[in-house]
Amino acid sequence: MTLEIVTAPALTGLRHGFFTRKGGASSGVFAGLNCGYGSSDLTEAVTINRDRVASAMQVAAQALVGVHQVHSANVVTVAAPPETAVEADALVTATPGLALTVLTADCQPVLFADRKAGVIAAAHAGWRGTLAGILEATVAAMVALGAQRKDITAVIGPAISQRAYEVGDEFMDTFLTEDPAFDRFFAGGPNGKPMFDLPGFGLYRLREAGVGNAEWTRHCTYSDPTLFYSYRRTTQLGQADYGRLISAIRL
Known part of the structure; x- marks a missing residue:
């Protein structure tokens, strides 16, 4: 089956993609392109899937660079594939040939680029990381490599949309304690x-960080099981595990 990849016109000229679950070797609840070694899927299937992603990105498999995601505001700047897993939730580079990757299953995958400066980034931004400042930290790390905020484009890929993201009052209170104005990111269900x-909150944080262009692809992971894995959907269905979508960008 052919890979089906969501791309963003705003990132035209850079090889990138928000990969869907189409075109993978995994089966069962993971059916499709599960790229998470942290899942209970067969390691061999995940390796085949990642090899297909590497081919689509036109890099060797070892040039797919990722991190051990921990829902933090930690960013790592890379010039070569790290030898050991680094705990972080975003990667930044100015090195051509590296494909920066993040894994998601409802959280926001965010791809960044300053074409003029030749600096790119990828971030995993769930609600915890977004509230903690992962997006602002990613932009700051890009600036440290020579990027200009006004020249940065940031695209949020497939993520859980508001119509599918029911939360509790304590969850909302966590945001309102940070800033009462955050109530505009909540609606009655x-x-x-x-x-x-979540995407609306992500766009707000990106724009507040001063990026020149921020947008969302407007794909909801929860609402389209044929294209996307979803942690929340899996939990509601009582399934034992879930696949991880991969998003990637390279110079």
Whole structure:
């Protein structure tokens, strides 16, 4: 099966992609392009899937650079593939030939580029990381490599949308304690519980960080099981595990 990859016109000229689950070797609950070694999927299947991603990105498999994601605001700047896993949630580079990658299954995958400076980044931004400042930290790390905020384009890929993201009052209170104005990212849901706008919050944080262009592809991971893995959907269905989507960008 052919890979199906979401790309962003705003990143035209750079090889990148928000890979869907189409075109993979995994089966069962992981059916498709599961790229997470942290899942209970067969290691061999995940390796085949990642090899297909590397081929699509036109790099060797070892040039797919990722981190051990921990829902933090930690960013790592790389000039070569790290020899050991680094705990972080974003990567930045100015080195051609490296494909920066993040894994998601409802959280926001965010790809960044300053074409003029030749600096790119990829971030994993769930609600914890976004609230903690992962997006601002990624932009700052790009600036440290020579990027200009006004020249940075940031694209949020497939993520859980507000219409599918029911949360509790304590969750909302965590945000309102940080800033009461964050109430605009919550709406009343059909069950009387708040619905959180994660991509909307991500776009706000990116724009506040001064990036020249920030947008969302407007794909909801929860709502399209044929294209996307979703942690929340898997949990609601009572399944034992879930696949991880990969997003990548390279100079």
